[in-house]
Amino acid sequence: MSHTVEILSVGTELLLGNIANTDAQMLSQGLSELGLNVYYHTVVGDNPQRVKQAVAIAKDRADIIITTGGLGPTCDDLTKNVLAESFGKQLIFHPECARQIENYFSRIGRTMTENNLQQAMLPEGCTILDNDWGTAPGCAFFADGVHVIMLPGPPSECRPMFQYRAKPYLQSLSEGVIASHTLKLFGIGESTMEAQLREQMNAMHNPTLAPYAKEGECELRVTAKAPTDQEAQALLRPTVEQIKALFGSKVYGVDVPSLEYVVLEGLKTKGMTIGVAESCTGGLMAKRLTDIPGASQAFKGGVVSYTNQIKAAVLGVPKEMLEQYGPVSAQVAQAMAQGARRVLNCDVALSSTGLAGPAGDDRGNEVGTMFVAIATQESTYVRALHLGARPVRERLRIQTASHAFDLARRYLAGLPYSD
Amino acid sequence: MSHTVEILSVGTELLLGNIANTDAQMLSQGLSELGLNVYYHTVVGDNPQRVKQAVAIAKDRADIIITTGGLGPTCDDLTKNVLAESFGKQLIFHPECARQIENYFSRIGRTMTENNLQQAMLPEGCTILDNDWGTAPGCAFFADGVHVIMLPGPPSECRPMFQYRAKPYLQSLSEGVIASHTLKLFGIGESTMEAQLREQMNAMHNPTLAPYAKEGECELRVTAKAPTDQEAQALLRPTVEQIKALFGSKVYGVDVPSLEYVVLEGLKTKGMTIGVAESCTGGLMAKRLTDIPGASQAFKGGVVSYTNQIKAAVLGVPKEMLEQYGPVSAQVAQAMAQGARRVLNCDVALSSTGLAGPAGDDRGNEVGTMFVAIATQESTYVRALHLGARPVRERLRIQTASHAFDLARRYLAGLPYSD
Numbered sequence: 001m002s003h004t005v006e007i008l009s010v011g012t013e014l015l016l017g018n019i020a021n022t023d024a025q026m027l028s029q030g031l032s033e034l035g036l037n038v039y040y041h042t043v044v045g046d047n048p049q050r051v052k053q054a055v056a057i058a059k060d061r062a063d064i065i066i067t068t069g070g071l072g073p074t075c076d077d078l079t080k081n082v083l084a085e086s087f088g089k090q091l092i093f094h095p096e097c098a099r100q101i102e103n104y105f106s107r108i109g110r111t112m113t114e115n116n117l118q119q120a121m122l123p124e125g126c127t128i129l130d131n132d133w134g135t136a137p138g139c140a141f142f143a144d145g146v147h148v149i150m151l152p153g154p155p156s157e158c159r160p161m162f163q164y165r166a167k168p169y170l171q172s173l174s175e176g177v178i179a180s181h182t183l184k185l186f187g188i189g190e191s192t193m194e195a196q197l198r199e200q201m202n203a204m205h206n207p208t209l210a211p212y213a214k215e216g217e218c219e220l221r222v223t224a225k226a227p228t229d230q231e232a233q234a235l236l237r238p239t240v241e242q243i244k245a246l247f248g249s250k251v252y253g254v255d256v257p258s259l260e261y262v263v264l265e266g267l268k269t270k271g272m273t274i275g276v277a278e279s280c281t282g283g284l285m286a287k288r289l290t291d292i293p294g295a296s297q298a299f300k301g302g303v304v305s306y307t308n309q310i311k312a313a314v315l316g317v318p319k320e321m322l323e324q325y326g327p328v329s330a331q332v333a334q335a336m337a338q339g340a341r342r343v344l345n346c347d348v349a350l351s352s353t354g355l356a357g358p359a360g361d362d363r364g365n366e367v368g369t370m371f372v373a374i375a376t377q378e379s380t381y382v383r384a385l386h387l388g389a390r391p392v393r394e395r396l397r398i399q400t401a402s403h404a405f406d407l408a409r410r411y412l413a414g415l416p417y418s419d
Numbered sequence: 420m421s422h423t424v425e426i427l428s429v430g431t432e433l434l435l436g437n438i439a440n441t442d443a444q445m446l447s448q449g450l451s452e453l454g455l456n457v458y459y460h461t462v463v464g465d466n467p468q469r470v471k472q473a474v475a476i477a478k479d480r481a482d483i484i485i486t487t488g489g490l491g492p493t494c495d496d497l498t499k500n501v502l503a504e505s506f507g508k509q510l511i512f513h514p515e516c517a518r519q520i521e522n523y524f525s526r527i528g529r530t531m532t533e534n535n536l537q538q539a540m541l542p543e544g545c546t547i548l549d550n551d552w553g554t555a556p557g558c559a560f561f562a563d564g565v566h567v568i569m570l571p572g573p574p575s576e577c578r579p580m581f582q583y584r585a586k587p588y589l590q591s592l593s594e595g596v597i598a599s600h601t602l603k604l605f606g607i608g609e610s611t612m613e614a615q616l617r618e619q620m621n622a623m624h625n626p627t628l629a630p631y632a633k634e635g636e637c638e639l640r641v642t643a644k645a646p647t648d649q650e651a652q653a654l655l656r657p658t659v660e661q662i663k664a665l666f667g668s669k670v671y672g673v674d675v676p677s678l679e680y681v682v683l684e685g686l687k688t689k690g691m692t693i694g695v696a697e698s699c700t701g702g703l704m705a706k707r708l709t710d711i712p713g714a715s716q717a718f719k720g721g722v723v724s725y726t727n728q729i730k731a732a733v734l735g736v737p738k739e740m741l742e743q744y745g746p747v748s749a750q751v752a753q754a755m756a757q758g759a760r761r762v763l764n765c766d767v768a769l770s771s772t773g774l775a776g777p778a779g780d781d782r783g784n785e786v787g788t789m790f791v792a793i794a795t796q797e798s799t800y801v802r803a804l805h806l807g808a809r810p811v812r813e814r815l816r817i818q819t820a821s822h823a824f825d826l827a828r829r830y831l832a833g834l835p836y837s838d
Contacts, residue, residue: 009460012629013629013631014443014444014447014460015447015457015458015459015460016447016448016451016457016640017443017444017445017446017447017448017449017450017451017457018448018631018640019444020439020440020441020443020444021439021440021443021444021460022439024433024436024439024440024462025433025436025438025439025440026436027436028433028434028435028436029435029436029437030436031436032435032436038434038435038436039434039463039464039469040434040461040462040463040469040473041433041434041440041460041461041462042459042460042461042462043443043459043460043461044458044459045458050458050459053480054459057476061472072610073610073613073614074609074610074613074630074632104807107787107807107808108787108805108806108807109805109806109807110608110611111611113610113611113614114614115610115613115614115617116610133811133814135610154632154633156634156811156813156814160811210435210437212437276723278702278705282705282706282708282709282710282714282718283695283697283702283703283704283705283706283707283708283709283721283723284702284706284709285702286697286701286702286705286706286723287700287701287702287703287705287706288702289701289702290700290701290702290703290723290725290816291701291812291813291816293776293777293812294777295701295725296725296726299701299725300725300726300728300729301722301723301724301725301726301729301733302702302721302722302723303720303721303722303723303733304695304702304705304709304720304721304722304723305720306709306714306715306718306719306720307715307719307720309719309764310719310720310763310764313762313764314720314722314733314762314763343732343733344729344733345728345729345732357712358712358713393710393712394710397709397710
């Protein structure tokens with residue numbers, strides 16, 4: 001039997017437009033990968049009557065309802081109360097759940113207020129989904145022919161709660177196995193990639209191919225459905241190889257989380273270290289590397305030099321060079337990388353300098369002009385970027401940092417810096 | 420009469436999670452500003468039967484339906500066809516619309532294909548909403564007691580079409596205005612805040628009070644409805660003042676985007692500069708400051724010192740201190756801030772050192788142990804944090820950086836560092 005899913009998001013902040021419904025997007029992606037068909041998203045405010053009506057509609061047209069938001073003390077556990085009522089269930093006190101909440105507060109060193117214990121009231125006979133990322137637990141139950149899963153609203157809780165709690169529960173509902181691999185590409189536009197794949201994509205049914213564009217990068221997800229994982233993998237393998245051959249060194253990894261992850265893994269394998277000198281990216285390169293647990297095994301440190309004075313005093317960029325070429329130049333990018341390699345005492349150093357906006361400089365450089373460089377034992381290489389002023393500041397910075405990481409992963413893999 | 424709005428978004432790409440429903444967010448914001456109550460968002464795929472059912476539900480519970488997406492040739496004008504049918508209207512050819520579409524193509528220098536003329540077929544008696552930002556025109560009509568407005572899906576078209584086409588149409592329907600202010604708090608948990616406000620919140624009707632938790636911070640939105648903006652503001656003022664008095668220095672701003680924004684504005688007002696020395700936050704503090712356009716007016720730079728060697732060599736932290744107290748200590752946090760102030764030549768320096776995971780250190784410090792410090796001309800101050808190991812690494816780092824910014828904004832506002 002094929003399942004029909006409705007995502008029911010509860011939160012007045014969504015209806016006021018304070019936030020976008022990124023939970024629904026994240027869940028939709030995850031559910032599609034499980035082979036579950038999402039047919040509806042509904043958003044409703046913190047109003048018991050309207051939530052109740054929305055649940056009645058969802059019950060009628062879906063056999064899996066996933067709710068987000070409306071858990072926790074600030075909304076009187078609205079979602080939990082309404083869903084329990086709609087499915088004729090009592091809320092009962094779960095002591096093990098109360099202990100979890102108490103533990104959470106003692107770990108973060110805060111005093112638990114009485115209203116937090118309310119969260120240990122959950123529908124009778126439900127499966128508790130422990131929330132290790134916040135206080136409100138989720139839960140799941142099956143009633144009236146419908147599977148109900150309730151997840152907290154804050155994205156930093158909803159995402160891991162889906163990944164580690166709801167997914168295992170849902171996996172048992174889809175028949176057969178869905179397996180997928182994600183190829184990550186850097187240095188190619190989404191439309192160029194799609195144009196090269198269009199005919200193939202349209203002709204394919206199992207596996208299927210889905211392209212995504214993300215923050216200046218591209219992803220290709222190859223998904224196959226088969227009775228066993230082994231059979232699904234056998235279906236996937238030739239397509240993965242074919243795409244790798246088609247896009248060559250633009251493919252930086254399969255099933256890897258990010259460019260910076262590939263860089264750190266490459267460094268660790270070779271026993272090498274890295275450091276960064278940042279101007280326009282302003283700490284983003286260091287931040288992205290240290291987002292990864294265990295980064296300290298390869299990452300030594302960074303210098304954010306937002307002024308010429310720091311470029312000269314801390315990184316040793318010659319003052320004459322800064323005057324002659326200006327801080328946004330290939331020369332300065334190279335000198336920054338070389339300086340960082342020396343000062344931070346690392347094997348590989350990356351640098352960035354450029355104009356992320358709001359304004360260009362007085363040397364005629366426009367917003368979007370960026371230089372990234374890499375300094376290694378063997379040589380220094382610089383890549384000039386003209387990203388244009390159209391992407392917002394944030395995206396310009398992300399793309400610039402990614403270009404620097406692209407130089408590092410190419411160096412570590414023995415690939416040419418450009419192709 | 421007060422209006423009830425439903426936003427009906429048509430697009431399988433939303434249900435697959437390829438994109439977030441940012442159209443609905445943008446529309447919700449704009450509609451709230453007009454004093455129109457958005458009660459529902461519904462997302463449905465490119466399927467005539469399901470769109471038809473969703474329209475039937477919307478007709479039943481809303482008196483303004485705004486659709487996004489499903490216009491234009493690639494989806495066979497799905498939305499237009501279904502909506503016309505649902506409201507018993509014929510589609511008729513609008514020659515003036517056809518001319519507009521032809522003009523658009525000649526402006527962008529493309530040849531118009533025949534299927535584009537299909538877009539000039541619109542419900543009889545509708546108001547045409549010319550699309551100057553794409554090819555598919557929108558339209559509006561009133562039937563069966565319901566106002567229907569159809570807008571194109573691509574955000575770059577939907578936004579201006581709402582702003583310049585739908586808004587003038589809707590303005591005549593809304594009575595009164597809605598105004599709101601958002602108070603931002605740091606250093607208080609959502610449930611503690613909510614416990615202090617619960618009675619008041621339940622007793623209030625106009626203005627209303629809504630709490631939000633965001634990345635370790637809290638927000639309180641106060642919203643009032645009145646015939647004019649002036650009257651709405653008069654309703655808001657006493658509540659805003661009351662909350663400020665209640666939470667004192669924990670309120671770091673009203674209608675401000677972030678802690679770091681308040682810090683930068685405070686620095687600029689005083690003509691002062693800032694620099695950072697980061698260990699556990701690994702570049703995040705510098706990144707958050709430089710996310711803000713124009714940060715260079717006050718931000719000079721940073722040092723990410725992920726090793727003892729860099730703490731000593733670049734920031735001048737005494738080696739004996741590092742050995743005696745270890746890198747995760749109040750002493751080292753203070754020395755880092757003082758070193759950063761000297762090396763980066765800035766008025767205010769912030770520092771962070773701590774354990775963001777995955778593991779504790781060999782001195783018995785657990786994950787979540789953090790120290791942030793501030794060094795100024797007058798003194799150095801350190802705050803010790805025990806955030807616990809339960810928040811994910813990313814949140815530990817965000818909260819730690821926020822605590823450092825909290826020290827800076829308190830210093831700049833002449834407030835005590837703790838209360």
